[in-house]
Amino acid sequence: MTDAILPRLAAQLRGGQPVFAAWIETPAQASIEALLGAGFDTAVLDMQHGGFDMARAVDGIAACALGGKPAIARIPVGDFASASRLLDAGAAAVVAPMIETVEQARALVGFTKYPPLGERSWGPGRAKAFSGLGGSDYLTAANGLHLTFAMIETRAALAALDGILAVEGIDGVFVGPSDLSIGLSRGAGVDPAASEVDAALSRVASQARAVGKIAGLFCFSGAQAKAMAARGFGLLTIATDLLLLQRGARVELDATR
Ligand code: 3PY
Numbered sequence: 001m002t003d004a005i006l007p008r009l010a011a012q013l014r015g016g017q018p019v020f021a022a023w024i025e026t027p028a029q030a031s032i033e034a035l036l037g038a039g040f041d042t043a044v045l046d047m048q049h050g051g052f053d054m055a056r057a058v059d060g061i062a063a064c065a066l067g068g069k070p071a072i073a074r075i076p077v078g079d080f081a082s083a084s085r086l087l088d089a090g091a092a093a094v095v096a097p098m099i100e101t102v103e104q105a106r107a108l109v110g111f112t113k114y115p116p117l118g119e120r121s122w123g124p125g126r127a128k129a130f131s132g133l134g135g136s137d138y139l140t141a142a143n144g145l146h147l148t149f150a151m152i153e154t155r156a157a158l159a160a161l162d163g164i165l166a167v168e169g170i171d172g173v174f175v176g177p178s179d180l181s182i183g184l185s186r187g188a189g190v191d192p193a194a195s196e197v198d199a200a201l202s203r204v205a206s207q208a209r210a211v212g213k214i215a216g217l218f219c220f221s222g223a224q225a226k227a228m229a230a231r232g233f234g235l236l237t238i239a240t241d242l243l244l245l246q247r248g249a250r251v252e253l254d255a256t257r
């Protein structure tokens with residue numbers, strides 16, 4: 001069954017239950033199937049740094065639906081038109097990297113929400129099917145069903161955090177700790193575990209929660225994701241498909257030597 005899959009992501013997050021997401025860089029349906037089959041709640045298909053182009057992302061969203069799970073897509077920087085297309089293809093959420101200003105957040109919403117919040121254009125082929133709703137019902141519900149996340153991963157984004165969170169139609173913010181560590185260290189290094197990144201994480205989680213919005217975070221392990229859920233993050237990824245593959249391979253190779 002592929003109907004009514006899409007609304008589950010927003011329902012789970014708004015219900016206060018943490019969502020644990022696979023992060024997929026390799027654009028292979030088999031990777032998506034294997035990781036969702038392992039029990040992840042959803043998968044983030046990465047079009048910024050991963051290998052997904054639009055056609056592969058559309059197929060990936062369908063692969064998630066066949067696995068009975070909602071899909072999330074990360075768009076390339078500034079490619080807000082792709083966000084609309086991914087929502088049409090049935091993505092339950094889009095994650096937009098490197099949002100640094102209120103104006104950029106508003107522009108993103110323009111592409112991801114129907115009026116009165118934005119100017120998303122009508123054409124929700126698979127989204128309607130995955131929502132389980134007919135034409136007008138889908139239109140009425142869509143702005144609440146699909147989530148829009150602005151990534152916070154620069155000094156400028158942190159400075160504009162209050163304003164970005166206040167933009168109607170921005171459902172949540174998602175921290176990219178690697179880029180944030182580069183920004184906070186002014187290019188001195190990449191250290192997502194740095195103490196100044198950790199301090200920023202507390203700030204993002206509490207400010208998002210204070211205004212009833214969702215905080216998301218890219219995590220590097222299950223233990224970290226669990227700890228960050230306890231600190232107020234709702235949407236948590238656990239490493240990437242490639243990192244998980246490599247770690248699993250290392251465990252087995254270590255067992256042979
Ligand atoms: C970052 O850590 O910068 C991210 O974008 C996570 O993928």
Ligand code: MG
Binds near residue numbers: 179
């Ligand atoms: Mg990043």
